[in-house]
Amino acid sequence: MVVSDEEKRKEMQDPRTKGIASTIRVVPNFPKPGIMFQDITTLLLNPPVFKDTIDLFIERYTGKGISVVAGVEARGFIFGPPIALAIGAKFIPLRKPNKLPGEVISEEYVLEYGADCLEMHVGAAQPGDHALVVDDLVATGGTLCAAIALLERAGAQVVECACVIELPELKGRERLKGKPLYILVESHS
Amino acid sequence: MTSSPPPIRLLLLPATRFCCLGSAWGGGFGGGARSVRVERRGRQRAVVMAAAGGGDFEARVARIASTIRVIPDFPKPGIMFQDITTMLLNPEAFRDTIELFVERYKDKGITVIVGVEARGFIFGPPIALALGAKFVPLRKPKKLPGEVISEEYSLEYGTDKIEMHVGAVEPNDRAVVVDDLIATGGTLCAAVNLLERAGAEVVECACVIELPELKGRDKLGSKPVFVLVKAD
Numbered sequence: 001m002v003v004s005d006e007e008k009r010k011e012m013q014d015p016r017t018k019g020i021a022s023t024i025r026v027v028p029n030f031p032k033p034g035i036m037f038q039d040i041t042t043l044l045l046n047p048p049v050f051k052d053t054i055d056l057f058i059e060r061y062t063g064k065g066i067s068v069v070a071g072v073e074a075r076g077f078i079f080g081p082p083i084a085l086a087i088g089a090k091f092i093p094l095r096k097p098n099k100l101p102g103e104v105i106s107e108e109y110v111l112e113y114g115a116d117c118l119e120m121h122v123g124a125a126q127p128g129d130h131a132l133v134v135d136d137l138v139a140t141g142g143t144l145c146a147a148i149a150l151l152e153r154a155g156a157q158v159v160e161c162a163c164v165i166e167l168p169e170l171k172g173r174e175r176l177k178g179k180p181l182y183i184l185v186e187s188h189s
Numbered sequence: 190m191t192s193s194p195p196p197i198r199l200l201l202l203p204a205t206r207f208c209c210l211g212s213a214w215g216g217g218f219g220g221g222a223r224s225v226r227v228e229r230r231g232r233q234r235a236v237v238m239a240a241a242g243g244g245d246f247e248a249r250v251a252r253i254a255s256t257i258r259v260i261p262d263f264p265k266p267g268i269m270f271q272d273i274t275t276m277l278l279n280p281e282a283f284r285d286t287i288e289l290f291v292e293r294y295k296d297k298g299i300t301v302i303v304g305v306e307a308r309g310f311i312f313g314p315p316i317a318l319a320l321g322a323k324f325v326p327l328r329k330p331k332k333l334p335g336e337v338i339s340e341e342y343s344l345e346y347g348t349d350k351i352e353m354h355v356g357a358v359e360p361n362d363r364a365v366v367v368d369d370l371i372a373t374g375g376t377l378c379a380a381v382n383l384l385e386r387a388g389a390e391v392v393e394c395a396c397v398i399e400l401p402e403l404k405g406r407d408k409l410g411s412k413p414v415f416v417l418v419k420a421d
Binding site for chain 1: 258
């Protein structure tokens with residue numbers, strides 16, 4: 001997917017991102033001491049801002065040939081489906097182990113705080129699919145990396161990863177197997 | 190996983206069972222409701238409740254029902270699991286699902302859509318966005334940061350607890366609770382309790398699928414439940 005330099009400049013300066021950043025609540029010491037948790041639930045309580053968030057993604061991805069939006073459980077389930085619906089793409093939930101019924105493929109990954117495994121239904125993504133991976137936040141990039149792996153194993157091409165928030169100091173951007181990352185808000189500690 | 194869709198035979202049955210669809214408002218759903226039985230995938234029949242005179246409604250619900258996959262013996266032997274992920278792979282069916290809920294709730298002064306983790310997170314937000322309502326996630330324990338209130342409940346298979354953020358809903362909020370499926374009604378009942386404890390009015394519970402034999406509606410008592418597809 002090609003985005004011109006001018007498009008990139010306009011997106012980064014989009015005034016809507018200020019409102020988005022202002023509605024995200026930081027909760028200290030969650031889920032454990034020392035972590036400043038970026039809470040998007042307060043964004044979801046502000047309908048115009050939630051709409052702006054989704055609109056920014058829709059504007060970027062409409063007409064770009066995206067056939068799949070894959071959302072990472074559980075907060076990726078909040079942002080992914082509205083994007084999928086607007087651009088006419090399939091929505092694929094990527095889930096923790098033993099949640100998806102039927103045949104799945106699994107990929108292990110390391111979290112910012114622990115380790116886990118992500119699963120996708122066999123047959124959900126197919127060769128020829130152009131996929132977007134969506135989550136609320138990118139930290140170390142481990143979860144997104146596992147999501148990319150699952151989609152690629154199914155033969156799909158991952159076009160980009162899209163998150164509301166990035167924690168740039170954790171360098172997740174570098175761990176996405178060369179895939180581009182699009183975010184709306186950066187959070188620095 | 191997907192081959193060509195099975196043929197759908199629609200049989201019109203006499204309205205022996207009257208479904209309380211929209212009876213509180215009457216708009217579009219008042220008068221007689223017809224039952225339409227849909228043959229699905231040779232395994233299970235779904236009864237689709239349709240509004241009188243709503244041809245387009247029936248067609249859309251029949252298409253939605255045909256995209257739902259039944260997985261036997263998941264998560265344990267004897268359970269026929271209603272898998273909505275196949276519907277999410279069909280953009281038209283997914284869009285129809287959301288539109289049917291949005292059509293029902295627009296102009297009803299709904300200020301909050303509440304979604305139960307995790308599949309309620311898939312259906313709730315698009316509805317909330319279309320209505321201009323807040324979206325409030327109800328989550329399993331210890332997932333929500335900050336101050337929460339909790340409610341315990343019995344599942345169809347086990348027990349659990351759900352939590353909601355303090356301050357997410359307020360007195361005078363008019364809420365609709367959304368989940369993919371209602372079985373025993375335990376989860377929805379817990380959700381209604383959380384919302385009422387916070388002072389909100391729960392207008393209705395909305396699900397894609399109902400398993401009527403598990404009598405979830407009884408558990409919800411006077412709280413109306415709206416569903417698109419009933420699965421025997």
